[in-house]
Amino acid sequence: MNNFTKRILIVDDDKGILDSFEVLLGDRYDLVMADNGYEALRIIETEQPHLVFLDIKMPGLDGMDVLKKLHEEQKNVEVVIITATHREETEREAKSLGAIDFLMKPLNIVDVERIASQVLS
Amino acid sequence: MDSKKEPKSIRLQTRLILYSTLVILLLMALVIIIVEKRQSETIQEEAQKRGVTMARHLAAVSTNALLTYNYVILEQNAERVVLEEEVLYVIIHDKEDKVAAYSQHDEKQGMILTDEVSQKAARARAPLIQPILYGEKEVRVLDISIPVYIKESQEKWGTIRIGLSLEGMSSQILKTRLNLLLLGGFAIVLGILGSVFFARRITQPISKLVGTTIAAAEGDLEQAIDIHTGDEIGELGKNFNHMIEQIRLHRNELEDRLRQITSLKAYNDNILASMTNGLITADSELKVVTLNERAEQILEKTKEEVANRSLDQVLGDRHPLYGMMAETFAQDRVIFQPEIEVKRSEEPMWLTASASVLTDGEGKKIGVLAVFQDITGIKALEEKLRQADRLAAMGTVSAGLAHEIKNPLSAIKTFVALLPRKFQNPSFMEKFNITVPREIDRINQLVEDLLELTRIREHLFVALDVNHLILQVIDLYSEEMKKKQIHFENHLDGTISQIQGNAETLYRAFSNLVINAIQAMPNGGTLRISTGLISSENPDLRIAFSDTGMGMDAETTKNIFNPFFTTKDKGVGLGMALTHKIIEDHKGTIEVVSVEGKGATFVLSLPVAKK
Structure with a gap:
């Protein structure tokens, strides 16, 4: 059951979200946390996670900026957007930039676990 | 006037001609009369002298014949003399006055002539000349009689009479008169012509002058008089x-x-x-003088309608423009009204208007002027913008709210969903017990803040010391400031720190400002808090929070007090909105000035407690 070779990056400026990912996936995957976009890009560069759960609304470099950067640099990493506010155009744009899924907060643990196991199997 | 315009020069000319003609005529008449008289006299004298000479000569040659009564000789003498020119008859009287000889009248020889002329002649002792009418034709004749005396004796021996016809003389006189008349007439004609010529010469420049003056009087000034007479007229x-x-x-x-x-x-x-602005002016009696085209459209009046009518009649005495203009004129000051509503036939119109007093060059008040602009469109646009702003603000609030609620909700949901699976895991339960209440508290705090932000409530205001409150806040954050190398500069004025306020909310407002300053200076700096009077006229308390942090851009400065607007890594975005609300509740104001990269200053004003 343990799959510590698979690394997941969680990017969110909210401590509650980071904590909930910790309890949800921390016992199965190698989790790395970032609370802003710059940190996220740095970790993606250095630690090469397989999957990123990326929040959109963050101060400074936000989720969409990070996604654009990854798209431009053609990084081989799967990105799932997690957001509190849903907007069709944001979802469309995210998907056009390579996001594989778009999850709405409050998150459903079933969705998160399913995506993690699918991507990292 | 018109009669005077009639050229007088013609009359003057006529008059000149008339006068000179009259003078010439008179002169000529006088000359003719004198010359004729002299001439006639001369001719008459000549004739008389000739007659007397002939008579004397006849007397001389007839003396001896008279002494001897030789009638034959006498008769011969008479017949010879009578042949002389102009001699009509020759009569020789003897000593006894009888006719001794009578030319061509032999039958009268020896008779005594009884007619008066003959009687006078016969009795005359000296030569006598009598003008008579002779014969049936009554020819004018001079009867010249010479008494004949013997030498050295006084005794008269006879009388010689010659009848000298005056017809020749008369015709000579007539001829002279005719000549004179002809000459005179010629002279008169010449004189008249001359006078006409000279009159013309004199009056022509005058008439030219008159013509020019008439033309000038009629307005034609583009002419000059060309007179070079060299005299007074020139x-x-x-x-x-x-x-x-x-x-x-x-x-x-x-x-x-x-x-x-x-x-x-x-x-x-x-x-x-x-002008795109309406303009209306009125005189010192507040009667309309000027109304431009834009004003006509705005006020729905025409120039003709309002000209010289009083403002209150034209606009109505309740019209805001009338009120402004009347007040401006009465109080001699400029009035500006950013928004006035005027009633119109259709929709009302909003105007921005200003009125000022009109003065003449010497500063005397001569009227009043108002300029106004239709801002109905701008107002509608402003309303739309306000609505858009409200919607945008609502959007920001909704998005902020969603973010701030859904994050803790998401955490709670995950923890709760994992509970059945992991309730026996002590590590999970430990995290559960920390995270779930914390996240619930977050939501609760958010709701409280929102309520606080929108709550209209009368705070319990008491007299409090602002300096004390600020120092309390600084004390609370002193550790954090020390850690972040932020230096506190105290510029609190101890003499004016008493205000009426709510300590709890003000404490929160000051805390937010200090937190904001600390977060703006992650690499250290100075927080300077100063208090003082706003100005000598305004006794309100001024509190300034200045940091030397990163500062804010214009967009941030503009939105800093809007709910959920945040640039912070942490925080909800309600802090500054709440601070603003708290200061407003205290009837104060809060503003921010900032230069990007150089720091920011929040300036508060709070009413000072009345003593």
Whole structure:
């Protein structure tokens, strides 16, 4: 059951979200946390996670900026957007930039676990 | 006036001709009369002298025949003399006055003639000349009689009479008279012609002058009089030319001025007509003088309608423009009204208007002027913008709210969903017990803040010391400041720190400002808090929080007090909105000035407690 070779990056400026990912996936995957976009890009560069759960609304470099950067640099990493506010155009744009899924907060643990196991199997 | 315009020179000319003709006529008549008289006298004297000479001669040759009564000789003498020119008859009387000889009248020899002339002649002791009418034809004749005396004796021996016809003389006189008349007539004609010529010469320049003056009087000043007579009339013409030139210069100057005024007026009219603002002016009796085209449209009045009517009649005494203008004129001051509503036939119109007093060059008040602009469209636009702003603000609030609620909700949901699976895991339960209440508290705090932000409530205001409150806040954050190398500069004025307020909310507001400053200076800096009077006129308390942090851009400065607007890594975005609300609740104000990269200053004003 343990799959510590698979690394997941969680990017969110909210401590509650980071904590909930910790309890949800921390016992199965190698989790790395970032609370802003710059940190996220740095970790993606250095630690090469397989999957990123990326929040959109963050101060400074936000989720969409990070996604654009990854798209431009053609990084081989799967990105799932997690957001509190849903907007069709944001979802469309995210998907056009390579996001594989778009999850709405409050998150459903079933969705998160399913995506993690699918991507990292 | 018209009769005077009729050229007088013609009458003057006629008069001159008449006068000179009269003078010539009189002179000529006098000359003719005198000459004729002299001439007649001369001719008469000549005739008389000739007759007397003939008679004396006859007497001389007939003396002896008279002494001897030789009638034959006497008769011969008589017949010889009677042949002389102009001699009509020769009568010789003897000593006894009887006819001794009578030419061509032999039958009268020896008779005594009884007619009066003969009697006088016979009795005459000295030569006698009697003018008589002779014969049936009553020819004018001089009867010349010479008494005949013997030498050295006084005794008369006879009388010689010669009848000398005056017909020749008369015809000679007549001829002389005729000549004189002809000469006189010729002279008169010449004189008249001369007088006409001279009259013309004198009056022509005058009539020219008159013609010019008439033309000048009728307005034709583009002419000069060409008179070079070298006399008073020439002088008059010269003076007149000078005068006309002066008048012409003046007139040209006036025309120039008029043109300037006309073009200036046209220019002004154009400006007024081109103005996008309405303009109305009134005189000192508040009667309308000017109304430009835009004003006509806005006020729905025409120039003709309002001209010279009083403002209250034109606009109605409740019209805001009337009120403004009347007040401006009465109080002699400029009035500006950013928004006034005027009733119109359809929708009401909003105007921005200003009124000011009109003065003349010497500063005397001569009327009042109002300029106004239709801002109905701008107002509608403003309303739309406000609505858009409200919607945008609502959007920001909704998005902020969603973010701030859904994050803790998401955490709670995950923890709760994992509970059945992991409730026996002590590590999970430990995290559960920390995270779930914390996240619930977050939501609760958010709701509380939102309520606080929108709550209209009368805070319990008490007298409090602002300095004390600020120092309390600084004390609370001193550890954090020390850690982040932030230095506190105290510029609190101890003499004016008492205000009426709510300590709890003010404490929170000051805390937010200090937290904001600390977060703006992650690499250290100075927080300076100063208090003091706003100004000598305004006794309110001024509190300034200055940091030397990263500062804010214009967009942030503008939105800093809006709910959920945040640039912070942490935080909800309600702190500054709440601070703003708290200061407003205290009837104060809060503003921010910031230079990006150099720091920011929040300036508060709070009413000071009345003593």
